[in-house]
Amino acid sequence: xxxxxxxxxxxxxxxxxxxxxxxxxxxxxxxxxxxxxxxxxxxxxxxxxxxxxxxxxxxxxxxxxxxxxxxxxxxxxxxxxxxxxxxxxxxxxxxxxxxxxxxxxxxxxxxxxxxxxxxxxxxxxxxxxxxxxxxxxxxxxxxxxxxxxxxxxxxxxxxxxxxxxxxxxxxxxxxxxxxxxxxxxxxxxxxxxxxxxxxxxxxxxxxxxxxxxxxxxxxxxxxxxxxxxxxxxxxxxxxxxxxxxxxx
Numbered sequence: 472x473x474x475x476x477x478x479x480x481x482x483x484x485x486x487x488x489x490x491x492x493x494x495x496x497x498x499x500x501x502x503x504x505x506x507x508x509x510x511x512x513x514x515x516x517x518x519x520x521x522x523x524x525x526x527x528x529x530x531x532x533x534x535x536x537x538x539x540x541x542x543x544x545x546x547x548x549x550x551x552x553x554x555x556x557x558x559x560x561x562x563x564x565x566x567x568x569x570x571x572x573x574x575x576x577x578x579x580x581x582x583x584x585x586x587x588x589x590x591x592x593x594x595x596x597x598x599x600x601x602x603x604x605x606x607x608x609x610x611x612x613x614x615x616x617x618x619x620x621x622x623x624x625x626x627x628x629x630x631x632x633x634x635x636x637x638x639x640x641x642x643x644x645x646x647x648x649x650x651x652x653x654x655x656x657x658x659x660x661x662x663x664x665x666x667x668x669x670x671x672x673x674x675x676x677x678x679x680x681x682x683x684x685x686x687x688x689x690x691x692x693x694x695x696x697x698x699x700x701x702x703x704x705x706x707x708x709x710x711x712x713x714x715x716x717x718x719x
Contacts, residue, residue, distance in 0.1 A: 512552040512604055513717030516545040518669055520713025524563045524592075527674075529703035533684050537592065537707065539563035543715070545600060552604030557613050558597045563709070566590035566623075566685045585628045588641070590683055592705065593620045594648060594675065602656070609656035609667070619648040619677040621705060623687070641688060642698060646678040646705070656715060665717040677705040 524537030541561025548554045568588040595617045602611025622643035627636060654671020681700045689697045 511719075512547060512550075513665065513719050514547055515718050516543075516547075516555075516715050517718055518543050518713055518715035520669060520711040522561060522563060522709050522711040524565070524707045524709045526565070527704075527706040527708055530705050530707070533701050533703060534565045537563035537565035539591075540713075541594075541711065545715070553601060555600045555602075556597065557600040557615070558595075559615065559617075560593075560595045562591055562593045563707075564589055564591050566683075568685055586625060587628060588623065588625045588688065590623050590685070591621070592677070592682075592707075593622070594618070594677075596648060596650075596675075598651075607658070609658070610653070611656065611671075612651065612653045613673075614649075614651040616647075616649045618645055619675070619680070619705065620645045621677075621680050621682045623683040625688075642681070642683050642700060644680040644682060646680045648675055648677045650675045652709075654711075663719060667715050669713050669715045670711070672708060672710050675707045675709060677707065679703065680705045 519540065519542045521540050522538070524539070525531075526534045526537070539562045541559060543560075544558045545555045548556060566589070570586050572584060572586045596615035597617060598613060598615035600611055600613035603609045620643065623641045624638055625641055626638035650673060652671055652673030654669060654673075656667040656669055658665060658667045660666040679702060681702045682705065683698065683700055687699050687701065689699070691697070
């Protein structure tokens with residue numbers, strides 16, 4: 472499934488590239504403002520995106536989907552704007568539990584609070600990005616190495632204000648990560664600080680890790696708990712949609 476998905480992405484990228492080249496050959500999109508941006512590319516780009524994660528392989532046996540967001544920074548490395556260094560960071564939530572509990576057995580039911588437990592996976596990676604710097608559609612590909620941090624945390628929240636006043640990390644693990652992806656920039660503004668829509672996908676090989684899923688924590692009447700972690704591959708295929716802004 473992963474190979475088929477990446478092949479389809481590569482074919483789509485090739486089609487979009489051909490369309491962009493054909494458009495340039497026909498002379499479309501070359502207005503005065505467009506040429507101005509071609510000669511004065513921003514030195515760097517910053518952006519943010521919403522992301523949806525699809526667990527791959529063993530990870531899919533224990534987790535359905537993950538949702539969250541991220542941010543990126545790109546440093547242009549050449550005058551033509553074809554090569555850059557991209558840094559990505561993000562957080563995805565793959566499980567959420569919420570239950571009403573007593574604040575304490577001494578107080579009893581006079582004061583109730585909500586106990587929430589979240590299963591998260593955070594990532595940080597950096598690597599090269601190659602893409603077309605001009606055109607109405609600007610495809611790119613990138614690769615990265617980094618670290619993946621998977622953790623489960625619980626917090627106590629006031630039912631009325633939904634503010635957390637106590638929290639703890641129940642379980643965590645970290646692993647070396649690497650991968651690559653492809654995407655497409657669609658310019659929506661070509662002013663001094665150009666803005667583009669950024670849409671794409673990325674495969675993240677996070678390796679094997681120990682982690683918790685919904686139901687991994689069992690509560691007992693005396694207040695004690697037991698934790699039953701899962702160990703498997705934690706690879707993800709992520710789809711993102713966001714914006715990227717050029718910074719001069």
